[in-house]
Amino acid sequence: MSTAKGFGEGWESLRKDADGQEYMVSCGAHRFWLALPPEEEAFRRARLIFVFSGHGGTGASCNLTRGEASERFRYEMHRAGFGFVCAECSTAAWGDEESTEATLAAAEYCRARGMNTGEKFSLLGFSMGGLGALMFAARHPEKTDRVADVFGITDLDSFLREGFYPEELSKIPLAERQARSPRRLAARYAGIPVLIVHGTEDKIVNISHSETLYAALSAQNSPCRLLKVPGYGHTNEALKVLGPDLGAFFRPDDMI
Numbered sequence: 001m002s003t004a005k006g007f008g009e010g011w012e013s014l015r016k017d018a019d020g021q022e023y024m025v026s027c028g029a030h031r032f033w034l035a036l037p038p039e040e041e042a043f044r045r046a047r048l049i050f051v052f053s054g055h056g057g058t059g060a061s062c063n064l065t066r067g068e069a070s071e072r073f074r075y076e077m078h079r080a081g082f083g084f085v086c087a088e089c090s091t092a093a094w095g096d097e098e099s100t101e102a103t104l105a106a107a108e109y110c111r112a113r114g115m116n117t118g119e120k121f122s123l124l125g126f127s128m129g130g131l132g133a134l135m136f137a138a139r140h141p142e143k144t145d146r147v148a149d150v151f152g153i154t155d156l157d158s159f160l161r162e163g164f165y166p167e168e169l170s171k172i173p174l175a176e177r178q179a180r181s182p183r184r185l186a187a188r189y190a191g192i193p194v195l196i197v198h199g200t201e202d203k204i205v206n207i208s209h210s211e212t213l214y215a216a217l218s219a220q221n222s223p224c225r226l227l228k229v230p231g232y233g234h235t236n237e238a239l240k241v242l243g244p245d246l247g248a249f250f251r252p253d254d255m256i
Contacts, residue, residue, distance in 0.1 A: 014060065019075045024060060025109070032087040032106035033060040037078040046083035048110060049122045049250055050103050052093075052129030052136070055165070059088035063126040063150075063236050073239040073246070080247055084124075085110065092168050094128060094156060095135035095180040103136055104143070120145035122250055127151055127205060127234065134182035134213075137192055146193040148249055150242070151205050151234055154183040154213040162206065183209070186216035194224040195249045197242055199232030 010026030016038065023034045036042040053062035064074050064084055074084065087102035103123075111117045122145050125133030130152015137144040153159045157177040160169040169177065178184060194217060198210040207228070214226040227245055232238040239246075 019071075020078045022060070025106075027105055027109035030087060030102050030105040030109075031059060032085050032102070032109075033062065034083065034085055034110075035064070035074060035078075036083040037081065042078075042083060044114060044116065046078075046081055046116055047122070047250070048083050048085055048107075048115060048117050049077075049124050050107060050133075050136075051084050051086040052099060052103070052123065052125035052132035053086060053091075054127035054129050056091050057129075058091050058093075059086055062086040063129065067236050069237045069239040073243045076243055077247060077250075082247075082250065083116075092128075092165075093132055094169065094172065095131040095153075095182075097139075099132045100136045100139050103132075104140070107143075118145055123147045124246070124250075125149055125152055126236070128153060130154075131156065131180065131182065134189075134194075135180055138182060138185045138188040141188055141190075141192060144192050146195070146249065147189075148195045148197065148246055149210070149213070150197045150238070150246075151199060151202055152182075152196075152209065153205055154209040155181040157181060158209070159205070164204065183213040183216050186213075186220045186222070189217060189222050189224075190220060192222065193249070194222065195245070196224065196226045197229065197238070197245070198226070199229045199234065199238050201231060201233040204234040 012024040014022040021036050036046050064070050085106050087106045089099045089102040093099035107121050123133040130149040133147050137147050196210045198207045217224040229238050
């Protein structure tokens with residue numbers, strides 16, 4: 001592996017061109033994917049967003065590297081001065097402690113080297129990763145600035161009963177499935193801006209997951225917004241129309 005920008009050993013350069021630069025970075029027992037704008041000063045200036053991938057993805061194989069719509073969104077965010085981090089963890093994390101700890105390790109590594117994480121961390125999760133981002137915030141509200149949950153699972157036990165991934169989810173005890181259900185944990189998100197996004201035609205994660213979370217957060221007077229995307233299902237292609245809303249949400253001076 002190569003050394004990059006004087007931050008130490010353990011940096012593997014994956015790509016650098018006019019649209020951005022990407023690295024795999026080792027930090028102790030953990031690794032993470034880092035995507036930045038192409039400018040040299042981006043290592044210090046780019047505002048970092050911590051990404052939680054959907055099922056089957058992790059690190060450099062996450063939702064933001066899958067398809068034209070994902071790449072377009074990523075490059076537009078690079079042009080607006082943002083970078084992305086996605087920690088490597090299990091591709092079937094289901095909101096577990098591993099995904100939280102791997103992301104926390106990546107965030108602390110970046111912060112310790114003067115990168116622009118903010119005092120608290122901005123989180124973006126897709127599907128299973130929406131659950132992961134929300135569970136990070138539930139476990140560490142003091143470290144969370146804001147969360148964007150894109151067609152995320154908000155009740156793990158309900159998702160199992162709906163018939164999805166029975167071989168994986170049935171191995172998680174009932175009490176643990178319930179403990180990893182953000183819509184049961186609304187009080188933990190007090191004061192944290194949450195943007196909830198869901199396609200109206202989603203056949204995998206029913207939109208009721210987002211509607212129930214939104215209702216629970218609203219009942220707590222939490223700063224939240226539910227954005228329904230007409231005509232889209234459980235697909236990254238929704239980023240074609242979501243880009244401006246997500247970009248505005250992650251600007252430090254933007255509030256819902």
